[in-house]
Amino acid sequence: MIESKELQVKEKQEIAGPPEPTGTGLVFTPDVDIIETGRELILLVDMPGVASDDVKIDLHDNLLTLSGAVKPWEGPGESDVLVEFGIGKYHRQFTLSEVVDQGKIEAKLEEGVLRLTLPKAEKAMPRKIAVSAG
Numbered sequence: 739m740i741e742s743k744e745l746q747v748k749e750k751q752e753i754a755g756p757p758e759p760t761g762t763g764l765v766f767t768p769d770v771d772i773i774e775t776g777r778e779l780i781l782l783v784d785m786p787g788v789a790s791d792d793v794k795i796d797l798h799d800n801l802l803t804l805s806g807a808v809k810p811w812e813g814p815g816e817s818d819v820l821v822e823f824g825i826g827k828y829h830r831q832f833t834l835s836e837v838v839d840q841g842k843i844e845a846k847l848e849e850g851v852l853r854l855t856l857p858k859a860e861k862a863m864p865r866k867i868a869v870s871a872g
Contacts, residue, residue: 767828767830779838781854789847792806795854797834800834803830808825838859839858
């Protein structure tokens with residue numbers, strides 16, 4: 739039986755426990771969509787306001803850590819009148835299984851969305867098995 743899923747808008751949430759106890763400022767959990775094809779997993783990570791130079795991706799002991807920082811927009815001599823956009827850091831972690839070929843992971847940041855392509859290992863790829871007669 740297939741259950742339908744409703745799409746719900748999620749507000750930006752501050753992360754429950756600080757991932758960097760020595761850091762200061764707000765830390766947010768970025769929203770992530772995960773898409774699977776026969777050959778790869780694709781993670782779409784929402785990180786508005788983060789420049790590509792401010793994104794960090796670390797892979798250690800099957801733990802994929804994504805982080806990024808939004809720098810304040812004010813220039814010299816400018817002061818805030820109204821601030822609605824949360825300034826801070828983004829942080830999210832994923833545990834990878836042997837299904838992912840960790841040596842071939844690629845990342846691209848475009849228009850505030852980090853796209854991670856995690857190719858599946860050859861042994862996890864779907865394949866067709868030929869049936870011979872006789």
